Amino acid sequence: MKKYLYTILTVSLIVGCQPEFNDPVNEVDFYTSGQADFSNYVAVGNSLTSGYADNALYLEGQLNSFPSMLAVKFALAGGGDFVQPLVNDNLGGLLANGQQIQANRLVLQVSTNEQNPVPIEGTPTTDIANHLEGNFNNMGIPGAKSFHLLADTYGNIGNLPAANPYFIRIASSNEATVIGDAVAQNPTFFTLWIGNNDILGFATSGGVGVDQTGNLQPSTYGSSDITDPNVFANVYNELLKALTANGAKGAVANIPDVTSIPFFTTVPYNAIPLDEATASTLNQAYAPYNGGLQQAVLFGAITPEEAAQRTITFAAGQNPVVLLDEELTDLTSINPGLTNMRQATSQDLIPLPVSSVLGTLADPSNPSSVIGVGVPLNDSQLLTASEIELVVTAQTAYNTAIKALAQEYELAFVDIQALMNTLAQGGVSFDGGTITNTFGTGGAFSLDGVHPTQRGYAVVANNFINAINATYQADIPMVNPGSYPTIFVK
Structure with a gap:
């Protein structure tokens, strides 16, 4: 069986010429802040605020984070300096006292036959033991969940791995909180985009x-758990209470659907191409399993409907992958060979990293051990419909709370959920181009399939600007998405 890969990229699509645009007038006092005051802008959030991309935080990504783009435009209407806790290099990896604790960023190696992104080679130079002093306007902490922003142990290096290495670099003290350090800067304007990680870890x-x-x-809670919606709403209220205590205005953003990001939309459920002969051979191999299911029906152990759901059949063409589903009835006490197997449906989501192992041999010495065919995907390698429902239920509750609190505190509300859905349903166009959520070639998402490219962040920045202008009667010019790159090859 061949290895099935879905990173379908061409160099021309990746490094093609960037379109040219006419920039807006870049004169101070030409634009107005309206009812807002941008003189001291502080951005609070997680990796999406920090400029994280390609599975790492690297220098160029930080310099082109969406808050940095906003700050450049705010400067045209009274905005001040915007200081970020910059890492040392473009490798993206992290060290802790010389030991690497975070992998380097992902790249595409065009000089090899490897079609999936791989970490770029090199030794990173950013060590979290080298503490950065001072205030930082970008308080985006990769990996942070909502309640982490209130945690007073989150920046203590002695609490690793529970502490956050990115906050350790910049925390004002071992007992500091992210929101405390943000508020201590007395912001006149803020952005808050938090909550993605409260469901994302469970999904990924x-x-x-x-x-x-x-x-x-x-x-x-564990690192992959879904945050209780009441906890989220209460935490979010505390964050806004702190950020607005001195009269600051701001903009908040909601959470996108997991089904709108390439991490879950790239690998199809029917990812197994077979010819007629191979399909026939596989059907013979699975005949005992299918027969055992019918016996289980006769014993009353499962219903005919569940037996049909679990029956595995192949045909010439594209076939659904075989997977383990813990929600199926355990029949191994009747027959150890009747494991909880079934084939995927269009309701299942297969995470992007599975593409690198799907179709390969679990045991190199056993040609029938093809992952996704002879060896089913395990629980960590797929998201079932019922698991998706848990994520969507929590996300809906979070977004309801965010919008209600934005109205209560009279803040600009940015509908990132709608933006990401638009990217998934044809794309977002700008003067000279269009970006979509298609992995690799769409231009909106970086190589980790979760975080935007710099061009994608530019479109996010424009959504913030639109909401800010509408809410505060400001006149802030748009960011030029075409002046930012998408993905890179090496």
Whole structure:
């Protein structure tokens, strides 16, 4: 069986010429801040605020983070300096006292036959033990969940791995909180985009975490758990209360659907191409399993409907992958060979990293051990319909809270959920181009399939600007998406 890959890229699409645009007037006092005051802008959030892309935080990504783009435009209407906690290089990896703790950023190696992104080679030079002093306007902390912004142990290097290495670099003290350090700067304007990680870890891990709805003690949560919606709403309110205490105005953004990002939309459920002969051979191999299901029906162990759901058949053409589903009835006490197998449906999502192993041999000495065919995908390698429902339920609750609190605090509301859905349904056009959520060639998302490219962040920045202009009667010019790159090859 061949290796099935879905990183379909061409150099011309990646490094093609960038379109040229006419820039807006770049004169101070030509634009107005309206009811807002941009003199001290502070951005609060997670990796999406920091400029994280390609599975790492690297220098060029930070310099072109969406808050940095906003700050450039705010400067035309009274905005001040915008200081970011810059890393040392474009490798993106992190060290802790000389030991690497975060992998380098992903790149495409055109000089090899490897079609999937791989970490760029090199030794990173950013060590979290080298503490940065001072205030930082960009308080985007990669990996942060909502409640982490209130945690007073989050920047203590002695608490690794529970502490956050990115906050350790910049925390004002071992007991500092992210929101405390942000508010201490007395911002006149802020952006807050938080909550993605409260569901994303569960989704990207294939639902191996726990839905903590009903558990109001986030200190007991695991890294891949879903945050209770009441915890989220209460935390979000505390964040806004702190950020607006001195009269600051701001903009908040909601959370996109997991089904709108390439991490979950790139690998199709029917990713197995077969010819007629191979399909026939596989059907013979699975005949005992299918027969065992019918026996289980006769014993009353499962219904005919479940037997049909679990029956595995192949045909010439594209075939659904074989997977393990823990929600199926356990039949191994009847027959050890009747594991919880079934084939994927269009309702299942297969994470992007699975593309690098799908179709390869789990055991190089066993030609029948093809992953996704003879060896089913495991629980961490897919997101089932019921797991997706858990994510969507929590996301809906979070977004309801964000919008309601934006109205209560009279803040600009940025509908990132709608933006990401538009990227998935044909793309977002700008003067001279269009970007979509297609992995690799769409231009909107970086090589990790979760975080935007610099051009994608520019479109995000424009959505913030539109909301800010409308809410505060400001006149801030748009960012030029075409002046920013998409993905890179090496």
